[in-house]
Amino acid sequence: MAENKTGRGSDQFPLRLPEGMRDHIKLAADQAGRSMNAEIVARLEATFDKEFNTPVEIVKIKPIGLNKSDAASLLGVSESDLDTLVQQGRIPPPRTAGGSMIFLAEEFESAAKELLAR
Incomplete structure (x- = not known):
């Protein structure tokens, strides 16, 4: 990708993080040896498909299993109640x-939905 320089004349966008x-x-940014702005721009550019100029689908991987603490938290109960x-x-x-x-996870989610539906 051709590198676009940013500077004082560049578009600015206030952002709440x-x-x-x-x-x-x-x-x-420190690990990559660049400014925070350059890091943000690089990460944004990496999410766009250059050939079609459309955003790349970002997929969150759903967990297969849950430990006891996470399972209890997901259900909103204590571990002893679980x-x-x-x-x-x-x-x-x-x-x-x-x-x-x-x-x-799937088995737990199904049972939890049934439990909460009662």
Whole structure:
């Protein structure tokens, strides 16, 4: 891609960032050896398909499994309440994977939706 220089005469756009985002941008810019502005521009340019001039679809990968803490948080209950729901058969039990107890995300989500629909 041809490099477009930015400077005082360039278009400007005030931008509000979520808390902590500025620090992430600063760290990435420092690691890349460029300014924060150049980092933001580079990352924006990377999200556009140059051939068709349309945004590239950004896909968030859905987790396959949830640990106990994340499962309880997702449901909005304590870990002990989650244990009770599992014991009552209202939530499927976790599986053992690599020595960790993991709830299968799709199975958990389905049971949670049914539980909350009651």
